[in-house]
Amino acid sequence: MNKIVKYILIALLVFAVLWAAVFFIKTNSKSAITYNTQNPFTATIEQKTVATGKVVPEDEVEIKPQISGIIEKIYLEEGVEVKAGDLIATIKIVPNEQSLNSAKGRVRNAEISLKNATIEFERNKRLFDKGVISSQDFNTLQLRFDQATQELANARADYQIIRKGSAGGSSSANTNIRATIAGTILEIPVEEGDQVVETNNFNAGTTIASIADLSKMIFEGKVDEGEVAKLKVGTPLKISLGAIEGQELDAKLKFIAPKGIEETGAVQFKIEGDVTVTDDVFIRAGYSANASIVLEKKEDILVISEALLQFDKKTNKPYVEVSVGDQKWERKDVEIGISDGINVEVISGLTESDEVKEWNKTEPIKKGDETEEGEEGAEESEA
Numbered sequence: 001m002n003k004i005v006k007y008i009l010i011a012l013l014v015f016a017v018l019w020a021a022v023f024f025i026k027t028n029s030k031s032a033i034t035y036n037t038q039n040p041f042t043a044t045i046e047q048k049t050v051a052t053g054k055v056v057p058e059d060e061v062e063i064k065p066q067i068s069g070i071i072e073k074i075y076l077e078e079g080v081e082v083k084a085g086d087l088i089a090t091i092k093i094v095p096n097e098q099s100l101n102s103a104k105g106r107v108r109n110a111e112i113s114l115k116n117a118t119i120e121f122e123r124n125k126r127l128f129d130k131g132v133i134s135s136q137d138f139n140t141l142q143l144r145f146d147q148a149t150q151e152l153a154n155a156r157a158d159y160q161i162i163r164k165g166s167a168g169g170s171s172s173a174n175t176n177i178r179a180t181i182a183g184t185i186l187e188i189p190v191e192e193g194d195q196v197v198e199t200n201n202f203n204a205g206t207t208i209a210s211i212a213d214l215s216k217m218i219f220e221g222k223v224d225e226g227e228v229a230k231l232k233v234g235t236p237l238k239i240s241l242g243a244i245e246g247q248e249l250d251a252k253l254k255f256i257a258p259k260g261i262e263e264t265g266a267v268q269f270k271i272e273g274d275v276t277v278t279d280d281v282f283i284r285a286g287y288s289a290n291a292s293i294v295l296e297k298k299e300d301i302l303v304i305s306e307a308l309l310q311f312d313k314k315t316n317k318p319y320v321e322v323s324v325g326d327q328k329w330e331r332k333d334v335e336i337g338i339s340d341g342i343n344v345e346v347i348s349g350l351t352e353s354d355e356v357k358e359w360n361k362t363e364p365i366k367k368g369d370e371t372e373e374g375e376e377g378a379e380e381s382e383a
Contacts, residue, residue, distance in 0.1 A: 037323055037355035040304045040346055047296040047338045053221025055241065055275060055287045057212030061181050064205035067174040068198045069093045071190055071208075078188055082179040088188075088209050089177040091196065093163065103159040110152035117141075117148035183213040186285055217275040217283055219251050221291050222261075222268040230295040231256055237273045238292040244281065251275045251291065296338055303343040308356050309336070320350070321357040329357050 072092035076082065121141050128138040161174075179185075187210045190196060199205030219239055223231065237251040255272040262268075273291065277283060309318045318336055321329040332354075337345030350356070 034327065035329075036358045038305060038308060038358060039355060040302050040350050040352050042300055042352070043303045043343060044297070044299040045301065045303060045338055045340050045343060045345055046294050047340060049223065049227045049293050049295055051221035051223045051271060051291045051293060053219055053271075053289055053291065055217050055219055055239065055283055055285070055289045057183075057186075057214060057285050058216040058218045058274075059181075060186065060210055060212040060285075061183075062207045063088065063177060063180060063209045063211065064199045064207055065091055065174070065177060065196050066198055067091065067093065069175065069196060071192050071194045071196060072175075074188065074190075074192055076185060076188075076209075078185050080185050081183070082185060082211065083182045084179055086179045087176055088179060088185070089190075091175045091177065093175060094195075099162050100159075103155070103162045107152070107155040107159050110148070110155040114145075114148040114152045117145045121145040177208050179209075179211055181211055181213070183211045186210045186212050212285060214283060214285065215277055217277055217285075218254075219271075219273040219275055219289055219291050221271055221289075222263075223271055223293070225260055225267040225269060227293075227295060228256065228260075228269040228271075231271070231293065235293060239273075239275055240290045240292070241283070242288040242290075243284075244287075247281060249275050249277070249281070249283075253293070298338060298345060301337070302346045302350065302352065304346055304350065304356060306339055306342060306344045308358065309334075309344065310359060321359060322350075323355040323357065 069091040072090045074089045076086070076088050082088070121144075124133060124138055124141045127133045128135070188208065189210075190206065190208055194206075196206035196208065197203055219237065231253060233253055233256065235253040237253055239249040239251050241247060241249070251273040253271060253273045255270075257270040260267040260269045271291075275283075304320070308320055310320065311318055317333060319331055319333045322332050324330045332349050334349030335347040337347050339345065
C-alpha cells in the first residue's frame with residue numbers, strides 16, 4: 001500500500017514539473033513588444049476655456065403706465081417692430097370715488113367764487129367808469145376776478161384728469177401707452193381687461209410691454225475664478241448658439257465683474273461681451289450660448305503629444321523616453337509649458353531630431369484570443 005502511494009506522489013510530481021516547463025516555454029515564446037516613436041514638431045497651441053451663458057439685448061426698456069386703470073385695448077403683438085411714439089395700448093380709467101367727489105366739489109367752489117367775483121367786478125367797473133373808485137382799487141378787483149377764472153379752469157382740468165385720465169385739450173393722454181424707443185416688442189405680459197398700477201415713488205408699476213433693439217446684443221456668461229485672472233477687456237470671443245447649429249458669432253469682451261458669486265461650492269464671475277450680429281442671422285433674446293475664450297496662445301513652438309509624457313512617482317516631474325538604439329531607451333527630463341489637451345509645449349529637454357517612445361501602446365488582440373474570449377462570453381451568457 002505504501003509503495004502505491006509513493007508511486008502516485010512521484011507521478012504527480014513529474015506531471016507538475018512537465019506542466020511548469022510547458023508554461024515557461026509558452027510564455028517566453030511570445031514576441032517582445034515593439035514600441036513606436038514620435039518626433040517633436042513645431043505647432044501653435046491655444047489654451048481655451050468655455051463660458052456658458054445666454055445672448056440678451058444690450059438695452060431692454062419696460063413700458064409702464066403713468067395712471068392706474070384697466071387695459072381697454074392692445075393694438076400690437078409680441079415680435080412686432082415699433083418706432084418711438086407708436087401706440088401699444090390704451091387704458092380705461094376707473095376713478096377713485098373719493099378723489100372724484102373731491103374734484104367735483106372743488107369745481108363747484110370755484111364756480112361760486114367766480115360768480116361772486118364777477119358780480120363784484122362788474123359793479124365796480126361801472127363805478128370806475130364814472131370815476132367813483134380809484135384805479136388801484138379797480139385793479140385789485142380785476143385781479144381777484146382773473147384768479148377766480150383761472151381757479152375754475154384748473155379745477156375743471158383736474159376733474160377731467162381724474163375722470164378720464166387727461167385734460168380735454170391734452171395732446172398726449174396718459175391713457176395712451178406708447179413706445180418710448182424704436183425696437184422689437186419682446187413681451188406683452190398683460191391682456192385686455194387686466195388692471196394695471198401706475199408708476200410712483202412707492203411702486204414700480206405694472207409692465208405693459210418690454211421693447212429692445214435686437215440688432216444690439218450682448219453675451220452674458222460666467223467663468224471660474226481660476227480662469228478670470230487670465231481674461232482682459234477686449235479679448236475676442238467666439239459665440240456658439242444652441243438654437244443655431246454650425247453658426248459662430250464674433251464678440252469682444254467688454255466687462256468682467258469685480259465680485260464673484262459662489263455657486264455649488266465654486267466662485268463664478270460674470271462677464272459680458274458685445275456680439276457682432278450679421279444680417280443673415282436672426283437672434284432671439286434669451287438664446288443659450290457658449291463663448292470660447294482664448295486664455296493663452298503661443299505660435300511656432302516645439303510640442304509633443306501629451307500622451308508621450310510620463311511622470312516620476314516621487315517628484316511628479318515629467319519625463320520621456322528617447323530612443324538610443326534598436327528598442328533601447330534613455331530617460332530624459334523635460335520642462336513643459338501650455339497644453340491644449342492634445343499637444344503640450346516643450347520648453348527644454350528635447351529637440352526635433354529626438355525619437356520619443358510611445359510608452360502606453362497596447363498590444364493588439366490576436367484572432368485566437370478573440371475567438372476564445374467570444375466562446376467564453378457565449379458560455380457565460382448561456383449560463
